[in-house]
Amino acid sequence: MGETKRLLELRGLNKSFGGLACLQDLDLHVDEGEIVSVIGPNGAGKTTLFNVITGIYPPDDGEILLEGKSIVGLEPHEVTNRGVARTFQTLRLFLNMSVRENVMAVQYGGTKSTPFEAMLRLPRARREEREIRRRAEEKLSFFGQRLVGYRWDQPAYSLSYANRRRLEIARAMATEPRILLLDEPAAGMNPTETHEITELIGKLREEGGYTILVIEHDMHVVEGISDRVIALDHGVKIAEGSFDAVATDPRVVEAYLGLRKAQTK
């Protein structure tokens, strides 16, 4: 473990909205190649954590380091260009664009040709366009039979719920990130699909080489994927460690079930 590289590191992160402290003095790190899960009851600040990392909200205080360099104060698209990509808990696809276009559009940050080059179809624009298309197909192919070719030209709204989640992941992958932030990838999925997501996240690391930070409520998924689990409650880290250690930690049980229940147990 000592040899691994810190990919993402948060130091003393604070964020509050009005008087409501959503993240308090949070320290967190994700090493290269790791899968880290963030758990916690509703309102624990998990999604706020993602919003602060991706630059949607600036932190009140604290450092966010990506490969040792601060990304605090960058605009969201700049954060993405540095190699952080996320999915949304409430899906935010470009619904009226085709599946393929969804994955093509997000490669904006990775390409450079100007509108004029595009209008005149100069060599660089043509080359980039081919590359964008190839990469979109490559990322969509990652989902194999679940997101097959004939769907690629259909509008995104025509996909089933589970497929929309897959498309969001494909879209995040197309920005060529170092680290993927997945916000409840198994929410609203049936047991079969949940099982698939568990396998998919493993495959994302093994074959895609991504480092993954994931928010998840489904404990089967968390157990199946995590190298390390972090539990949040009211914006405070209350436990960290292996799944078994965190799941049995009295403070975690208390946060989920309440004090009395925890004591009587």
Added chain:
Amino acid sequence: MADELTPQPPPDQPRIGVDEWVASVEEKREQYSGPIGRLRRWWDQAPVGARLLVFVVPAAIFPLVTTEGNLFRYGLITLIYALLGLGLNVTVGFAGLLDLGYIAFFGFGAYTYGYLASGHSGRHWAAEFAIPVAVAVAAAVGLAVGLPSRRLVGDYLAIVTLFFGQAFVVFVNNANRIDFPFVGHTDLTGGANGLDNIDPLKVFGWKVNTTKEYYFFTLGAFVLVMVLLYLLSESRTGRAWRALREDPLAAEVMSMPVNRLKLLAFVFGAAIAGFAGSIYGAVQTGAFPGDFDVGLLITIYAIVILGGAGSLAGVIIGALIVNGVPELLRDPNEAEWVFYTTLVLLVLIKLRPWRRLAVVVGGTIALGFLLHVVVGAAWSRGTAGEPGEGALAHWVSHWMLLPSHPTQIANWAYGLMIAAILMLTLLKGWWRTIAMIPTIWLAAFAWENLLVVQTAGATRFLLLGALLVVLMNARPQGLFGTARVEIA
């Protein structure tokens, strides 16, 4: 309970294509039935070049088969409006920015061209220099307006740009007596009298003189802009514009600099408007403050929205309808055809199943002849009116009542027709079908006895308005737009 939570292994066979959503979408596709559906499917599948040719070939042949000078002029103005529509389509259709100051950029184009090439200013630049400068000025002004307002979204952007559009009119009305430091008294715009004596276009030595030549020049410009915009829309920039129209936050998080892209769309729209403006200035041989007011803005918006925001083909159809229909209506004989064609098309398209269609069509025809016979026997004045000119009006006179002094009766019939149409919206099912018969008859009666006489005046706008209401009810997404799904 525990059993339910245990993840089950995936079934052996992947269930490809049995998705409920996919199935329902396929069904919707199938619903493109009938002649219009076939046309739509053909259109969706046709290659882009073929789609362009469908418009360009008739447009290019048009001047060769018509000889009337006026028609050229309408064609030319339609083309200029369509060109303007293309620019607005970038701002509104691609990027989803509500730009209400758009016409000011059109004005900047016309005035800049006039300033550089007119008898008024005494400069006579060639068009190949003057037009690029006019486009650049419009784009620069667009940048200046967009830079502070790009963070504003939706309604706020609309207010800021509307203010800008009005400020432009005030500016050109008064910019004939500005005292610049070091330069002194300057006349930029000719004030309320406008810039007159603008030079005709002179492109690389080719003097564009006649309306026909202007028509071809503008057609060429339009096709050029259209092709460039198509190529742009199928590039990273075009996709990013559409993405930010769908969901700005997701676009921003997914590596697209939303603010910069919005500004770019704004400037692109302004530049195209400037281009159209410089052509317009040369065509009119003048630029006047009244030409660049809210009325034109509404017309261009009607073109873009009617055609379907975001659709390049829609702009052409929109311009043809919004600009062409009022011109067709000018002549009572042509207006007669427009009215009855619209009526028949409407009934054919909207009435399903065919039984209802048969009842309405048959009932209306029968009612007309019946009334003609009954009234003719009982009250001779009721059929004593003169039919209008033209074959169609002649046929109609055997069916419709044409009283000899119709004004008073027709006014009442007109009011009754409006009441009948309002009634129709309250009725359902077969009652509605049956009530349609007297309503259509009343509409035809009011048309024959009241409206057709005034086609050059109020009627054409009334009819255009009614047409727009009906079209937008039938296809809220515009003729060529695709229905947008907001939350699925």
